[in-house]
Amino acid sequence: MSRTDLTEKQWCKLEPHLPSNPHHGHVYVEHRHVINGILWRLRTGAPWRDIPPRYGPWQTCYDRFVRWSRSGTWQRLLRVMQAAADEAGLVDWDGAALDATYIKAQRSAVGARKNAASSRKKGAVTDEWLGRSRGGITSKIHLCVDGHGLPLSVLVTAGQCSDAAHVGQVLDAINVPRPGRGRPRKRPSSVRVDRAYGARHYRQQIQARGIRCICPERQDARQNRLRKGRRGGAPPRFDAQAYKGRNVVERAINRLKDFRAVATRYDKRGHNYLAGVTIATMILWLL
Template sequence: MGRTDLTEQQWATLSPLLPANPTRGHAFKDHRTVLNGILWRLKTGAPWRDIPERYGSWHTCHDRFTRWSRNGTWVAILAALQVKADDEGRIDWDGAAIDSTHVKAHRSAVGARKQLARTGKKGGVPDEWLGISRGGRTSKIHVLSDGHGYPLSVLVSAGQASDPTYLAPLLDNVRVGRPGPGRPRKRPTTLRMDRAYGARTYRKVLRKRKICCVCPERADARKARLRRGARGGRPPKFDAQAYRGRQVVERNINRFKDFRALATRYEKRGHQFLAGVHVACIVLWL
């Protein structure tokens, strides 16, 4: 077994969640072999054509990776693993944290055709989330993790995108279902974030959702409050001890960067790069 291959325990958890063979046409090539080939490529960052022969045809690995990114299979598998983890009490909703990380784009990621990606959703993907910032061509991964450092929600944006503008979309993307009847859980009880998210507008977003905000006050916000005197009100409540736990999202991002195909973006299409992030999330939950 290769270093990047699924272990027996991981495969036992994952195999019941994979799609069954179609009733018509050719049967799927062995899921485990193909998934190991996909993981090898994500871990090493090598071109698809360089996948070792022990994983079968590289074209089969690429085709299944792309097909499952378009029809939502990766998202469904990730959601099922989160449901299982929540049912077993392994999600820490009290220590959630949010942050983002830049991803440098390789030259091979530039040049996608200007057309909507076929993702199974009406309208497709409007762009490839490839922007220009100080570091050149970059993308950005936005992460909301639980108190143990496991991803609850991930989004991809262009590199120059502002972090706070993705606070509400990340929260909207949290949807951990129940194994039985009942509404899915959509919000943590506490959210720890750095000063970039500390503007009054974004604090109101959390207050409206009844989420406890743990964020230090911005310097400009403090000056504006003091300038207004008594009308400026009291400073926002801040728990410095709880804020020290924000490192869980940094740990989550570091584990993403262990996948070399995520530490550097090689994919031209945005939906394929996002699918790689979803596969990494699946491995972390396994």
């Protein structure tokens, strides 16, 4: 067993929720071998063609990776792992934190063909979440985690996009199913963010969702408030003790970047890169 492979404990948690193997046609490579091959590629950042033969043909690993990405299977598996942890009381909804990080795009990630017909569809991705920033051509991962540093939601955007401008989308992407009947859990009780999210507009977006915002006041906002005197109003409430735990999101980002194909983007297609991030997120829930 390679150190990148699923352990027996992880496989026992994952196996019951995988799609069933077809019993007709050509010889079907078992899910465990294929998933281990995909994880090997995510961990090492190597090209798909370099996947070791013990995991089966590299084409099989790539094909199943893409098909499950398009069918939403990876996202469904992530939801199942989150729901199981929530049912066991392992999710800390009181200590959530949110942040974003740049992802450098390797030169092989640039140059995906654009389909003119599909680009005219409403909501279609035309830039593949690649943009220019100070670091060159980059993407950006926006991440919300619980109090233990386990990801609740992930969003990928182009690298030049503002961190705070997508705070609403990141919070709305939280969707942890409940066992049996009932609506999924979508809101942590509080969220800790840094000063980049400290503008009044972004605070209001968080509070409008019934979430307590724990964020230090920006220096420019404080100076502007003091300059106005009484008209500037009272300073926003800030719990310094609770804010000390915001580093859980930084640690979660570091753990995601242990997957080299996440830390550096090699995928031309945005949906393929997002699938890789989703798989890495799912593995964090399995640890």
